[in-house]
Amino acid sequence: xxxxxxxxxxxxxxxxxxxxxxxxxxxxxxxxxxxxxxxxxxxxxxxxxxxxxxxxxxxxxxxxxxxxxxxxxxxxxxxxxxxxxxxxxxxxxxxxxxxxxxxxxxxxxxxxxxxxxxxxxxxxxxxxxxxxxxxxxxxxxxxxxxxxxxxxxxxxxxxxxxxxxxxxxxxxxxxxxxxxxxxxxxxxxxxxxxxxxxxxxxxxxxxxxxxxxxxxxxxxxxxxxxxxxxxxxxxxxxxxxxxxxxxxxxxxxxxxxxxxxxxxxxxxxxxxxxxxxxxxxxxxxxxxxxxxxxxxxxxxxxxxxxxxxxxxxxxxxxxxxxxxxxxxxxxxxxxxxxxxxxxxxxxxxxxxxxxxxxxxxxxxxxxxxxxxxxxxxxxxxxxxxxxxxxxxxxxxxxxxxxxxxxxxxxxxxxxxxxxxxxxxxxxxxxxxxxxxxxxxxxxxxxxxxxxxxxxxxxxxxxxxxxxxxxxxxxxxxxxxxxxxxxxxxx
Amino acid sequence: xxxxxxxxxxxxxxxxxxxxxxxxxxxxxxxxxxxxxxxxxxxxxxxxxxxxxxxxxxxxxxxxxxxxxxxxxxxxxxxxxxxxxxxxxxxxxxxxxxxxxxxxxxxxxxxxxxxxxxxxxxxxxxxxxxxxxxxxxxxxxxxxxxxxxxxxxxxxxxxxxxxxxxxxxxxxxxxxxxxxxxxxxxxxxxxxxxxxxxxxxxxxxxxxxxxxxxxxxxxxxxxxxxxxxxxxxxxxxxxxxxxxxxxxxxxxxxxxxxxxxxxxxxxxxxxxxxxxxxxxxxxxxxxxxxxxxxxxxxxxxxxxxxxxxxxxxxxxxxxxxxxxxxxxxxxxxxxxxxxxxxxxxxxxxxxxxxxxxxxxxxxxxxxxxxxxxxxxxxxxxxxxxxxxxxxxxxxxxxxxxxxxxxxxxxxxxxxxxxxxxxxxxxxxxxxxxxxxxxxxxxxxxxxxxxxxxxxxxxxxxxxxxxxxxxxxxxxxxxxxxx
Numbered sequence: 001x002x003x004x005x006x007x008x009x010x011x012x013x014x015x016x017x018x019x020x021x022x023x024x025x026x027x028x029x030x031x032x033x034x035x036x037x038x039x040x041x042x043x044x045x046x047x048x049x050x051x052x053x054x055x056x057x058x059x060x061x062x063x064x065x066x067x068x069x070x071x072x073x074x075x076x077x078x079x080x081x082x083x084x085x086x087x088x089x090x091x092x093x094x095x096x097x098x099x100x101x102x103x104x105x106x107x108x109x110x111x112x113x114x115x116x117x118x119x120x121x122x123x124x125x126x127x128x129x130x131x132x133x134x135x136x137x138x139x140x141x142x143x144x145x146x147x148x149x150x151x152x153x154x155x156x157x158x159x160x161x162x163x164x165x166x167x168x169x170x171x172x173x174x175x176x177x178x179x180x181x182x183x184x185x186x187x188x189x190x191x192x193x194x195x196x197x198x199x200x201x202x203x204x205x206x207x208x209x210x211x212x213x214x215x216x217x218x219x220x221x222x223x224x225x226x227x228x229x230x231x232x233x234x235x236x237x238x239x240x241x242x243x244x245x246x247x248x249x250x251x252x253x254x255x256x257x258x259x260x261x262x263x264x265x266x267x268x269x270x271x272x273x274x275x276x277x278x279x280x281x282x283x284x285x286x287x288x289x290x291x292x293x294x295x296x297x298x299x300x301x302x303x304x305x306x307x308x309x310x311x312x313x314x315x316x317x318x319x320x321x322x323x324x325x326x327x328x329x330x331x332x333x334x335x336x337x338x339x340x341x342x343x344x345x346x347x348x349x350x351x352x353x354x355x356x357x358x359x360x361x362x363x364x365x366x367x368x369x370x371x372x373x374x375x376x377x378x379x380x381x382x383x384x385x386x387x388x389x390x391x392x393x394x395x396x397x398x399x400x401x402x403x404x405x406x407x408x409x410x411x412x413x414x415x416x417x418x419x420x421x422x423x424x425x426x427x428x429x430x431x432x433x434x435x436x437x438x439x440x441x442x443x444x445x446x447x448x449x450x451x452x453x454x455x456x457x458x459x460x461x462x463x464x465x466x467x468x469x470x471x472x473x474x475x476x477x478x479x480x481x482x483x484x485x486x487x488x489x490x
Numbered sequence: 491x492x493x494x495x496x497x498x499x500x501x502x503x504x505x506x507x508x509x510x511x512x513x514x515x516x517x518x519x520x521x522x523x524x525x526x527x528x529x530x531x532x533x534x535x536x537x538x539x540x541x542x543x544x545x546x547x548x549x550x551x552x553x554x555x556x557x558x559x560x561x562x563x564x565x566x567x568x569x570x571x572x573x574x575x576x577x578x579x580x581x582x583x584x585x586x587x588x589x590x591x592x593x594x595x596x597x598x599x600x601x602x603x604x605x606x607x608x609x610x611x612x613x614x615x616x617x618x619x620x621x622x623x624x625x626x627x628x629x630x631x632x633x634x635x636x637x638x639x640x641x642x643x644x645x646x647x648x649x650x651x652x653x654x655x656x657x658x659x660x661x662x663x664x665x666x667x668x669x670x671x672x673x674x675x676x677x678x679x680x681x682x683x684x685x686x687x688x689x690x691x692x693x694x695x696x697x698x699x700x701x702x703x704x705x706x707x708x709x710x711x712x713x714x715x716x717x718x719x720x721x722x723x724x725x726x727x728x729x730x731x732x733x734x735x736x737x738x739x740x741x742x743x744x745x746x747x748x749x750x751x752x753x754x755x756x757x758x759x760x761x762x763x764x765x766x767x768x769x770x771x772x773x774x775x776x777x778x779x780x781x782x783x784x785x786x787x788x789x790x791x792x793x794x795x796x797x798x799x800x801x802x803x804x805x806x807x808x809x810x811x812x813x814x815x816x817x818x819x820x821x822x823x824x825x826x827x828x829x830x831x832x833x834x835x836x837x838x839x840x841x842x843x844x845x846x847x848x849x850x851x852x853x854x855x856x857x858x859x860x861x862x863x864x865x866x867x868x869x870x871x872x873x874x875x876x877x878x879x880x881x882x883x884x885x886x887x888x889x890x891x892x893x894x895x896x897x898x899x900x901x902x903x904x905x906x907x908x909x910x911x912x913x914x915x916x917x918x919x920x921x922x923x924x925x926x927x928x929x930x931x932x933x934x935x936x937x938x939x940x941x942x943x944x945x946x947x948x949x950x951x952x953x954x955x956x957x958x959x960x961x962x963x964x965x966x967x968x969x970x971x972x
Contacts (some may be wrong), residue, residue: 020858032786033765068956069955069956070960071956071959071960071963072888072959109854112854112858134884137875138875138876138880139876141874141880142874142875142876143872145865145869145874148917148919149921152917152918152921153854153921153922159922160918160922161919163912163922164914164918166913166915167914168907168911170911171874171907171910172907175903175904175906175907176900176903178884178903179888179896179899179900179903180893182884182887182888182889182891182899183896185888186888186891186892193610274556411562446851
């Protein structure tokens with residue numbers, strides 16, 4: 001069998017290096033075409049994962065296993081299950097979106113821009129498919145470097161602050177995780193993540209490990225109160241950076257919960273589930289209200305992301321099949337919707353060079369096609385049925401009502417608040433009379449932008465109307481995960 | 491004990507000494523314009539020495555000259571690495587020294603003698619040899635710092651280095667004399683045996699130990715014996731800073747291993763506590779104070795203090811896996827440090843020192859390749875994968891956790907978070923800011939190639955660290971010391 005996962009990792013990285021080697025600032029078109037070819041190739045090599053995936057089993061599939069650092073029993077150990085496979089696909093798809101969306105928008109150091117995204121894409125695929133603790137850590141940390149450069153080099157006026165904050169926040173968490181990984185190695189004698197699922201640990205140790213892992217992944221998700229880097233990073237990052245941050249990078253945090261925290265420290269997870277649920281609810285409700293008062297569109301979507309990711313963590317810590325699957329569906333849906341929202345803001349920003357809601361008004365008069373697309377994505381962001389945003393949130397709310405009515409009721413307020421901030425922003429930006437001469441001079445979507453948004457719109461509808469294929473893929477793996485969570489390791 | 495005169499055991503040293511004398515004499519007959527002949531002669535000597543160090547690697551550890559000298563895998567490995575480091579330093583410093591009137595025979599000869607000192611330290615089997623090697627190294631370095639006579643701060647740095655260094659040597663010697671008094675021997679193996687059998691007055695031994703640890707800490711530049719490091723790093727011409735900051739760290743590692751790990755191995759519980767204090771203080775002070783620096787060389791000096799703290803953390807685990815972790819850390823640090831100072835010299839030119847952080851502004855616009863090399867260096871120092879620096883941090887943290895010091899590991903990662911800030915700042919300057927200095931970067935082809943290989947090695951060893959890790963483990967396992 002072909003090593004599809006290795007290809008998913010190394011094809012984009014090789015393409016990125018090729019872009020760096022060949023691309024010159026004078027001749028940016030070459031860099032663009034190589035990058036596009038690399039992104040397409042990167043997506044094509046991940047398609048077999050979807051085609052050949054066996055849905056009836058929770059076993060790791062497409063496994064690759066070879067020695068890497070025998071001194072510490074570290075292996076080049078890759079594999080995906082129903083939980084991680086979808087994210088590899090999502091990431092490869094988003095890389096293509098990002099490369100395409102940057103086509104004529106990025107004008108300086110095009111080759112480095114494209115290369116940073118391609119290399120990052122490979123590293124992210126690595127993080128989603130690594131089954132060795134150190135291999136995971138390697139990808140997890142290394143992906144900070146391209147994003148740091150993306151925000152810092154192509155970002156907005158306050159980019160340095162945002163880039164450094166992004167890097168240090170994430171590093172803080174992951175360094176503690178490194179200590180936790182080493183501790184687990186010391187206890188178990190292996191870095192294999194799946195072996196760690198079977199290592200008995202006392203509750204005290206589990207709680208410490210939980211804290212170390214939790215800090216690392218909670219920063220990445222991000223959960224309240226360690227979320228403050230995200231609005232800064234989103235606002236300053238170029239459109240592509242925001243798309244990848246929202247659609248993929250945040251998901252790695254949530255993925256860490258299901259790959260590491262829940263199965264490795266199940267007793268601590270159950271013991272501290274109330275704490276995590278409380279934080280999730282704060283994120284859902286409080287951050288929802290914070291989003292309501294934002295004057296900057298990107299910031300608004302950033303806060304909306306935090307709020308939506310609260311659903312994911314909430315769903316995970318309900319420990320039910322429905323909640324867990326709801327969280328995962330929400331992750332994928334949010335990947336589409338938030339990416340689309342940032343692309344929409346990017347479309348406007350490219351024309352007006354402003355992200356302030358107050359600078360807009362009546363955009364529908366000059367950009368009708370764009371207004372229609374943004375309407376769809378705004379609806380999806382508020383969780384309208386028949387869009388992908390509805391499915392995950394509904395499943396999580398259903399699961400929480402089963403646990404406790406008030407829990408579900410509190411979480412459900414997001415439906416109202418989410419609709420309020422998204423649609424209110426939409427109203428102020430799109431509707432009304434033409435606000436100023438600049439808006440009057442706007443041109444509607446060009447062909448590239450139309451197809452780009454159109455492709456994402458299809459995915460949003462597909463997942464909203466027919467989510468079965470996604471849920472089928474994750475079903476067995478989630479059941480297996482819940483079995484691990486239910487089993488005490490004391 | 492047999493009085494075996496085994497010249498094979500010290501073949502690299504003999505070759506080096508002969509080579510140094512040849513360079514010293516040969517250089518006298520060369521005009522200034524033909525100084526590159528001495529340069530290539532020196533490189534040839536280094537190549538021969540490096541080869542002989544590998545070729546004479548014994549399967550079994552051997553003693554020679556009544557136990558004054560030890561020849562084992564560890565010694566030959568470290569000798570080889572030191573030789574390579576000195577050779578790279580000469581490549582990087584070639585254009586730089588020529589611009590500052592330092593491209594002279596003395597530079598080559600003193601570098602070779604410094605290397606000889608390191609080798610003697612590495613191969614020492616007795617306190618006397620250890621001390622001899624250390625002094626030969628130190629005196630060569632003092633002279634090299636002072637050689638840049640036209641610079642006032644270099645002269646000041648030389649003075650500081652000499653006075654404090656002499657004091658530290660005195661302290662070290664005093665400590666050795668106490669150990670001698672308590673154990674009745676200067677031979678490392680004999681001292682180890684005597685102490686292991688429980689003989690020796692404990693109070694005197696502990697006093698001696700305190701002095702020894704202080705002396706070692708001074709030579710490493712660990713807090714609170716770090717005062718000289720920033721001034722000397724900053725004041726010395728960069729080519730000499732490069733020499734001070736790299737290969738001797740390996741020699742001091744060997745020194746520490748023979749002295750603390752072997753001779754005083756049975757007192758491990760006592761020196762472990764002392765090293766712990768040094769480790770924690772070095773990591774915290776080095777990383778925190780480095781933030782406030784505007785000079786690249788001073789920043790790297792504080793970074794070196796912090797890094798030595800990390801190395802000590804591996805060492806204080808006091809078991810073979812800890813020692814090999816510390817050795818790996820030292821090698822990784824030396825490789826990274828070589829490239830960092832190499833970059834400063836690459837950007838420097840006649841009448842201009844690129845030793846300020848601001849001199850790295852907009853390097854990505856001037857040369858994406860060198861910016862990338864410096865990026866690798868900075869992330870390696872910060873310990874971010876996939877660079878070599880990550881595995882260096884990983885192995886020492888693993889050693890600490892393994893020895894039960896989880897709190898120490900947590901302190902270490904927290905301080906390295908602080909450290910990441912100032913390394914990131916350099917990346918920020920190179921990539922996010924616009925260039926103020928637009929002079930073209932030109933260097934000799936040999937310099938460019940060696941520096942590029944050095945930089946890429948940080949990445950390649952970061953992705954495939956197993957061989958380097960293996961070497962460290964094998965070197966310690968076959969040294970017969972432990």
